[in-house]
Amino acid sequence: MSAEKKYGLIGRNISYSFSKKYFTEKFRLLQLDNHSYDIYELGEISEIEELCRANGLSGFNVTIPYKEEIIPYLNSLSEEAVQIGAVNTVVVCGGKTKGYNTDAAGFEKTLLKLKQENHQSALILGNGGAAKAVKYVLRSHGIPYETVYRKGNLNFDTLTAENVSKHSIIIQTTPVGTFPNVNDSVAFPFEALSPEHLVIDLIYNPPQTAFLSEAAARGSVISNGQLMLEQQAEKAWEIWSSTSDEL
Known part of the structure; x- marks a missing residue:
């Protein structure tokens, strides 16, 4: 049985988001009963550090209004995220974070x-x-x-x-x-x-x-x-599920 993994979406005013339903269904189909996905409303992006510590997240998606504001809080970025200047997917591993752009x-x-x-x-x-x-x-x-x-x-x-x-x-x-x-x-x-x-x-x-x-x-x-939403979500899962023990 694989280890427990917690994922989520951070943003503001995002109760409407499809992401929780999408990933919950994906985990069910993949029989990953110990994987979960939740919505995290952040009043300020500075709350992200405590959120990661308190919830033991393995990764999270980023939406409005934090796709650019998140960058200074990350340890590293993928080359594509650097070129784009925005992040919508983050891997958390070994206490470090790396940002990607799947949009x-x-x-x-x-x-x-x-x-x-x-x-x-x-x-x-x-x-x-x-x-x-x-x-x-x-x-x-x-x-x-x-x-x-x-x-x-x-x-x-x-x-x-x-x-x-x-x-x-x-x-x-x-x-x-x-x-x-x-x-x-x-x-x-x-x-x-x-x-x-x-x-x-x-x-x-x-x-x-x-x-x-x-x-x-x-x-x-x-x-x-x-279609963009579904494709970026699939790309995010591909990144999360292929991450090694170290970033």
Whole structure:
């Protein structure tokens, strides 16, 4: 019988997360009765050190708003996490921690499944940890992009239909529209969208956000974050289950 292992998800306002159900079912199917996965709400990222000590975690996932803030608290990072500048998966072993990014692999699966020949440039909405993984994937595939964010020269107040028309891939990376605030949406000139656009919203709950509904009404190809979520979770488990006794 394998040793007891505790995993979890850290973030803020994450009671809606699918992760606990997903990993609990995975452990059941793998007959890992001594493995568990729980949700940990952190008011501040500084609470992570005590959380690891008190709960004996073997690893954890990281979500909004801590994908970047977690980095100074880790002993080391994978090369990919260094390049991305954000972490969503952490291994705890021998009292040390190592951060990885599996969001990039998850987003890449989604992008390559849907991208067509005419999808040549991207507009990214948001500039947080998830957006960093998206940028990493776009760069690796030679896809140019612009970013819209609150403090940027191109922000949600200055974004125009003309800006949008320059890009055929739109990627919504902010948490706006996540359950329970399902009627919310970032400010966006939806009239600029067409059937030529691929619109991806990284939110998975609800399955179709208000943002995606507006895009669908213009005939755009739409996708939520479910595939990305599942793929990054599988990659996280691959990392956790293959970690040796030392980092």
